[in-house]
Amino acid sequence: MRLLSDLTIVIPTRNEAANIGALLASVPPDVELIVVDNSDDDTAEIVRRRRPCRTLIVHCSGSLTVARETGARAARSRWLLFTDADVRFAPSYFSTLGDRLERSGDIALLFGSKLSADDYVGHYRRLSIAQGALARLKIPAASGSNMLVTSEAFSAVGGFDTSLSCNEDSELGWRIARAGYAWRHEPGLVVFATDHRRLHRGPLRKTFHTVFRCTSLYLNLIPSCLRGHDWGYWREARRATK
Numbered sequence: 001m002r003l004l005s006d007l008t009i010v011i012p013t014r015n016e017a018a019n020i021g022a023l024l025a026s027v028p029p030d031v032e033l034i035v036v037d038n039s040d041d042d043t044a045e046i047v048r049r050r051r052p053c054r055t056l057i058v059h060c061s062g063s064l065t066v067a068r069e070t071g072a073r074a075a076r077s078r079w080l081l082f083t084d085a086d087v088r089f090a091p092s093y094f095s096t097l098g099d100r101l102e103r104s105g106d107i108a109l110l111f112g113s114k115l116s117a118d119d120y121v122g123h124y125r126r127l128s129i130a131q132g133a134l135a136r137l138k139i140p141a142a143s144g145s146n147m148l149v150t151s152e153a154f155s156a157v158g159g160f161d162t163s164l165s166c167n168e169d170s171e172l173g174w175r176i177a178r179a180g181y182a183w184r185h186e187p188g189l190v191v192f193a194t195d196h197r198r199l200h201r202g203p204l205r206k207t208f209h210t211v212f213r214c215t216s217l218y219l220n221l222i223p224s225c226l227r228g229h230d231w232g233y234w235r236e237a238r239r240a241t242k
Contacts, residue, residue: 004094008032008075009083012060012067016085017041022194024050026089034074036060036067043085065168068144069160072151080154082147082169086195087114096188097148108153108181109173111142112189119196123203128187135185139218140177144169146191153181165230170214 009027013020013035020043027033033055037044044057060070072080079101083089090096100110113128115121134141147169157175160168177183198206216222 004028004030004098006077007079007081008034008077009081010034010036010068010071010075011083011085012064012071013037013039013043013047013085014064015039015041016043017046019086019195020046021050022088023083023085026091026093027051028094030054031094032056032075032077034058034071036071038062038067063162063165065160065164065166066162068168069162072154072159075151078151080149080151082144082149083191084145087145087191087193090190090192093189093191096186100186100189104184106182107184108150109140109142109176109183110148110186110189111140111173111183112146112185112191113187114143114145114191114193116193116196120193120199120203123199123207124193127207131185132187138177140170140173140183140185141214142169142173145193146189147173149176153179156181161227163224163228164217165228167210167214167217171217174218 009031011023011033014037016039024047029051031054033051035044035047035055035057037047037057037059038061047055047057056074058070058074060067062070068082072082104110111131113131114124115128116124131141131143149172153176157172157179160172162168164171173183217227
């Protein structure tokens with residue numbers, strides 16, 4: 001498929017030894033993969049062992065946003081597919097993606113849904129419904145777990161805002177849309193969450209954080225001195241693993 005030679009998957013990793021295997025198993029072997037790693041466990045070694053070909057591992061000690069930016073700048077393909085180590089692609093994902101890109105025309109941003117096959121099924125389904133509702137309101141609610149961007153649009157808007165420690169994915173999508181690029185929400189492009197650590201302290205808490213912070217970012221209400229603070233997002237993830 002011509003698509004596969006025009007696509008690079010960018011994955012930031014930090015101590016994802018328990019999750020990375022499921023993701024790698026769901027990626028076709030002929031797709032380029034860039035793993036931007038900041039681990040002190042066996043994540044990088046698992047990647048090397050499981051996927052020795054068409055894989056570049058880049059070491060980066062910066063934030064997740066910096067890791068995404070680093071991976072994107074290392075890619076040489078037209079399409080960049082951003083995802084996370086704690087998901088797996090649906091079996092039909094890449095055949096569906098090929099069909100969507102064949103008909104994409106001048107689309108520069110394409111994003112799908114993140115669902116769950118085990119825990120918190122209702123929570124993820126509601127988020128997908130919300131993505132669709134916002135898309136009808138002409139607001140792209142893209143997730144870094146399942147987001148495709150053309151390298152042209154990515155470079156034209158300046159890439160990720162590396163001052164952000166979270167919600168950098170949505171913010172990039174808004175800038176691409178505001179720059180006049182065409183975009184589309186494709187709910188049929190599905191990834192499945194395999195690690196729900198940020199939900200263990202309550203889905204409502206996580207949802208409130210996302211909605212309040214994204215709304216503030218979208219309306220440009222967050223002073224520049226506070227944009228880099230995660231408002232407890234990553235602290236909750238660390239606590240959930242203890």
